[in-house]
Amino acid sequence: RQSILEIKEAFINHIPKYQLDPIIDKVDKNTDGLYLHIDMDCFFASIAVRDNPALKGFPLAVTHASHTTNTNHHNRSRPKTKTWGHNNWQYGGSSLATVNYIARQAGITRHMRSKEALKQCPSLKFVNYNFKAYEIATKQIYTIFYQYTHHVQMISCDEAVLQFSKQCNALDIAKAIKHDIEVRTYGLPVSIGIGHNLLLAKLAIKKAKPNGIYECSKYKGNIDNYLSTLNCSDIPGIGYKTIKLLKQASLTSLIQIKNLPTIDSICQIAHISLDKAKLLYNASYGICHKQ
Numbered sequence: 197r198q199s200i201l202e203i204k205e206a207f208i209n210h211i212p213k214y215q216l217d218p219i220i221d222k223v224d225k226n227t228d229g230l231y232l233h234i235d236m237d238c239f240f241a242s243i244a245v246r247d248n249p250a251l252k253g254f255p256l257a258v259t260h261a262s263h264t265t266n267t268n269h270h271n272r273s274r275p276k277t278k279t280w281g282h283n284n285w286q287y288g289g290s291s292l293a294t295v296n297y298i299a300r301q302a303g304i305t306r307h308m309r310s311k312e313a314l315k316q317c318p319s320l321k322f323v324n325y326n327f328k329a330y331e332i333a334t335k336q337i338y339t340i341f342y343q344y345t346h347h348v349q350m351i352s353c354d355e356a357v358l359q360f361s362k363q364c365n366a367l368d369i370a371k372a373i374k375h376d377i378e379v380r381t382y383g384l385p386v387s388i389g390i391g392h393n394l395l396l397a398k399l400a401i402k403k404a405k406p407n408g409i410y411e412c413s414k415y416k417g418n419i420d421n422y423l424s425t426l427n428c429s430d431i432p433g434i435g436y437k438t439i440k441l442l443k444q445a446s447l448t449s450l451i452q453i454k455n456l457p458t459i460d461s462i463c464q465i466a467h468i469s470l471d472k473a474k475l476l477y478n479a480s481y482g483i484c485h486k487q
Contacts, residue, residue, distance in 0.1 A: 199331065200338045200350055207342035229359050230366040230390065230413070231397035234373065236337065236354035237385040237406045241296040243333060244323040246383055255299035255320045257292045259310050293325070297406055330354075336380045344373060357394060362415075366390045370409045395484035398432055399423070412482075419482040424451045431479045434472065441466050454480035 236242065240258040245251045292313060295304045302317040314320055334353040341348045347359035360369060370388040377386045389401030390411035396419065397412075403422065404410035412422045427449050429439050445466040447453065453476050456462055462473040478484065 199335055203335060203338050203342055204346075204348070207339075207346070212343060212345045229362050230364055230369075230392060230415075231394055232358040232360070232366065232370055232373070233389040233391070233394075233397035233401045234337075234341070234356055234358065235387050235389075235401055235405075236333075236377075237387055238294055238296045239333070239354035239384075240294045240325070240330065241323070242384050243326060243329050245296070246381075247326075247329065248323075251321055251323070253298070255302050255304060255317050256296045256323065257299055257304060257310070257313060257320055258294050258323050258325060259290045259292045260325060333381050333384060337377055337386075340373060340376045340380060343376075344369065357397065362392065366413075366415075367409065367411060370411075374409065393482070393484040394486045395432070395479060396482055399426065399430065402426075402430060414482075423454075423480060423482055424449075426450045428453065428476060431476060433475055438468050438472050441468050450476075450480045453477060 241256045244256060244258065290310050291307045292304070292310060294306055295313075299313075299317065299320060302320070304313050304317055304320065310322065314322075330353060337354070338348070338350075338356070341356055341358055345358050345360060349357040349359075351357065358373075360366065367390065370390055374386055374388060377384065385407035387401055387404040387407060388409045389397045389399065389404050390409070390413060391397035391400050392413040392415060399422070400410045400412040403412070412419060428434055428442050428447065431450070442448065447462075447466055453462060456465070456477075459470070459473045459477045462468065462477060463470055466473075
């Protein structure tokens with residue numbers, strides 16, 4: 197976080213791209229803008245594959261263990277990542293920090309115990325953390341963000357929301373940012389969701405992954421169609437307990453929520469809090485009041 201704040205400070209007087217008024221870098225908070233939710237795909241695992249192409253095509257998990265073996269790397273200028281497999285893995289209880297999409301297809305998930313994951317997927321490869329490489333890549337992507345706008349909301353080391361004026365062409369900006377990231381980070385995949393509010397941008401990235409771009413906004417005119425495909429569990433801020441109550445009331449999809457007459461009716465049917473009912477009801481119409 198400190199490194200990102202330093203990057204922000206370095207660009208404070210920089211005239212960013214694509215702003216309506218680049219001299220003051222103004223985004224009107226009283227009108228709809230455009231939000232780009234940018235998330236690197238399987239960040240830790242993607243860095244491991246980039247730095248060791250021999251891992252490409254294998255199910256991969258990033259975790260920590262005391263017994264590791266070095267592998268050959270095609271680029272010695274980048275920090276080394278340690279890799280191990282079934283034969284030299286010391287079975288343990290460490291949890292997985294992230295897994296690639298191939299591992300997910302085999303039923304492996306984040307936070308699964310490494311011993312359990314290896315039993316379920318014997319071909320699973322493990323790599324150790326490589327914090328130096330993560331730091332380098334994070335600085336690279338955030339430098340790109342601040343080259344485009346001063347309005348950057350940091351979510352994590354590999355995820356952020358960028359805000360632009362509604363007069364901008366969001367798709368062109370997204371394509372340009374995606375290209376810059378892939379070039380600067382030597383091919384790391386990134387997904388971008390576009391919306392005219394924070395919620396729609398967040399939901400759009402579900403469709404964008406992996407390694408794509410998707411826009412869900414009133415400017416594109418596809419909000420109702422896309423939201424009708426989503427479940428209540430897809431909405432940020434709706435947790436396990438609320439989902440359990442909704443399921444007991446046979447309410448699982450956003451379209452079901454939208455078909456209910458009032459917010460109070462959601463509370464009465466599912467016995468959930470008023471705040472959660474408001475969140476779901478507004479989400480079913482693509483409404484978000486957060487800035």
